[in-house]
Amino acid sequence: DADVTQTPRNRITKTGKRIMLECSQTKGHDRMYWYRQDPGLGLRLIYYSFDVKDINKGEISDGYSVSRQAQAKFSLSLESAIPNQTALYFCATSDLGGLAEGGQFFGPGTRLTVL
Amino acid sequence: GNSVTQMEGPVTLSEEAFLTINCTYTATGYPSLFWYVQYPGEGLQLLLKATKADDKGSNKGFEATYRKETTSFHLEKGSVQVSDSAVYFCALSVWGGGADGLTFGKGTHLIIQP
Numbered sequence A: 001d002a003d004v005t006q007t008p009r010n011r012i013t014k015t016g017k018r019i020m021l022e023c024s025q026t027k028g029h030d031r032m033y034w035y036r037q038d039p040g041l042g043l044r045l046i047y048y049s050f051d052v053k054d055i056n057k058g059e060i061s062d063g064y065s066v067s068r069q070a071q072a073k074f075s076l077s078l079e080s081a082i083p084n085q086t087a088l089y090f091c092a093t094s095d096l097g098g099l100a101e102g103g104q105f106f107g108p109g110t111r112l113t114v115l
Numbered sequence B: 001g002n003s004v005t006q007m008e009g010p011v012t013l014s015e016e017a018f019l020t021i022n023c024t025y026t027a028t029g030y031p032s033l034f035w036y037v038q039y040p041g042e043g044l045q046l047l048l049k050a051t052k053a054d055d056k057g058s059n060k061g062f063e064a065t066y067r068k069e070t071t072s073f074h075l076e077k078g079s080v081q082v083s084d085s086a087v088y089f090c091a092l093s094v095w096g097g098g099a100d101g102l103t104f105g106k107g108t109h110l111i112i113q114p
Helices: none
Strands: A004-007 A010-013 A019-025 A031-038 A042-051 A054-057 A065-070 A073-078 A087-094 A110-114 B003-006 B011-014 B019-021 B023-026 B031-038 B044-050 B056-059 B062-065 B075-077 B086-094 B108-113
Touching (some): A019 A031, A019 A087, A042 A065, B003 B086, B019 B108, B023 B086
Antiparallel strands (some): A031 A087, B003 B023
16 A cells, blocks of 8 residues: 555646645654645645644645644645646655655645646 | 756656766755656655765665765766656755755656667
């Protein structure tokens, strides 16, 4: 079984709809992250969480919100989707020393299309 | 702030050719450096890392050396294979730098032809 899973893997929605992307991990890591990937722009950090009580904005948090329901679950919401939120979204995890020593572990991604 | 600049692609090579993908960075503090690889339709996988100056990371025939004096972390492989075709991302993190997460370059698409 995959260590970091994301659901759904693909989603097509319309402008103005509310969308939730979910991420679960079995690695036992405290830290979880949401990134978006756009062609030619690489990955950009949306939100990150150190634990269930600690949520932080990343580089591009406007238009997004998150919920850390448990250590293993971190959801990303688009309250009112717009077309420029069409992208590939990745969830990632790391442990306390992970960023310095081992980097992050990524899920398979969710491809979101907003029409 | 932190930033990563890597050569733009696509980079097209023949099988068994020598590969170099350039990566330079700017960072506040003392960064750890990473190369990630993304195969078609998949998420990112950590390829190699280096956590301090002059460290050499290596994996699957790929190598990169942390050069503090030139703020570089170039990825090299002596003989590429078709299966190396993927997008490669250079990234950094700064421990204790305040903001968390990785700072990525824009990615380099590598295409290896038989």
